[in-house]
Amino acid sequence: MCTDRGGWVEFFLSTFRNRIDAKGRVSVPAPYRALLTKKNAEGGLIMGPDISAPALVAGGRDYLDGINRRIDELPDLHPEREMLIDGLLPFLNELSLDQEGRVQLGAQFLEHAGLSAPGEAVFVGRRNSFQIWEPKAWEARAAEARAKAAAYLRGEGRS
Amino acid sequence: MCTDRGGWVEFFLSTFRNRIDAKGRVSVPAPYRALLTKKNAEGGLIMGPDISAPALVAGGRDYLDGINRRIDELPDLHPEREMLIDGLLPFLNELSLDQEGRVQLGAQFLEHAGLSAPGEAVFVGRRNSFQIWEPKAWEARAAEARAKAAAYLRGEGRS
DNA sequence: TGGGGTATTATGGGCGTCAATGGAATTAAG
DNA sequence: CTTAATTCCATTGACGCCCATAATACCCCA
Numbered sequence: 465m466c467t468d469r470g471g472w473v474e475f476f477l478s479t480f481r482n483r484i485d486a487k488g489r490v491s492v493p494a495p496y497r498a499l500l501t502k503k504n505a506e507g508g509l510i511m512g513p514d515i516s517a518p519a520l521v522a523g524g525r526d527y528l529d530g531i532n533r534r535i536d537e538l539p540d541l542h543p544e545r546e547m548l549i550d551g552l553l554p555f556l557n558e559l560s561l562d563q564e565g566r567v568q569l570g571a572q573f574l575e576h577a578g579l580s581a582p583g584e585a586v587f588v589g590r591r592n593s594f595q596i597w598e599p600k601a602w603e604a605r606a607a608e609a610r611a612k613a614a615a616y617l618r619g620e621g622r623s
Numbered sequence: 624m625c626t627d628r629g630g631w632v633e634f635f636l637s638t639f640r641n642r643i644d645a646k647g648r649v650s651v652p653a654p655y656r657a658l659l660t661k662k663n664a665e666g667g668l669i670m671g672p673d674i675s676a677p678a679l680v681a682g683g684r685d686y687l688d689g690i691n692r693r694i695d696e697l698p699d700l701h702p703e704r705e706m707l708i709d710g711l712l713p714f715l716n717e718l719s720l721d722q723e724g725r726v727q728l729g730a731q732f733l734e735h736a737g738l739s740a741p742g743e744a745v746f747v748g749r750r751n752s753f754q755i756w757e758p759k760a761w762e763a764r765a766a767e768a769r770a771k772a773a774a775y776l777r778g779e780g781r782s
Numbered sequence: 783t784g785g786g787g788t789a790t791t792a793t794g795g796g797c798g799t800c801a802a803t804g805g806a807a808t809t810a811a812g
Numbered sequence: 813c814t815t816a817a818t819t820c821c822a823t824t825g826a827c828g829c830c831c832a833t834a835a836t837a838c839c840c841c842a
Contacts, residue, residue, distance in 0.1 A: 515772065532750070550772070551772025552772055553635075553750055646817085
């Protein structure tokens, strides 16, 4: 594999399984860290629960901008705008890595993703963001996604 | 490598649960304080009851501008404009923190948000403002907001 | 091509700092 | 003079920082 750091470090790819220690800390896979520092320089990193899956999402400024764009489609003080804000922003945290490259997962995050400390977590690369899953939950999700993606690419419609 | 602590916090995010002492004082979460001093330099800080929720709102000049934008949609002397002004502006106070970074919540504010002293309060980050909620009330609001936000983002529920 | 050496990563635990909180002291007000 | 409000100080407890170790991957050289 290409040892040249900075080659494929353009997207979050592959999956990694790491250990969560008793304090709720997990090492972010080294390949992701390089990309994270790059994204951090572009305006910070955030992390939050995935709104439609039992997983956590981490991304850079581009991820946050996507959320802000949806909010700004609606006028100030509009009920739906307030709903979007309340449903998303309060659950986002600034993502900060300790000196060893670990994230600290709070109780709320652990619960949302069905994770436990101590325990294990799977990092899933998703291009310009990555997710953190409970291993078994990811296994199920991965199997489903692979099957459906294959069917879609064969030209079959979705259900 | 670590994400420069206290640095990029450009928005109010996350939630924090703090204690209200017998005198009605609450510590503003440290991450918010940094942002508040920055916003204070840009034109002052305000705080008041939320008009559409049992909570308190605090924000900087940009938050006030959002309200002003909404008011300015209506022509001068228009009855609804007057109504908006009277319903929002008279209840706003200047937000001031004591030396330890605490706000003093008066009886009116406590009552409006259903808070008690001593007791507990939840700080809710909402981008360029934050709210203060009674814990149980926020829990309910959060659950509703998350469900509706998820539905909205799936493309449902455009009203 | 295999083996040993080296560097980087992953993991665990202990220590220190700062934030959060409670109470006392000082000032202002009635 | 009494009462209330604001400022100041002290304690606590959590979180982030730093170390030390273990495991892995990588590289160089025989």
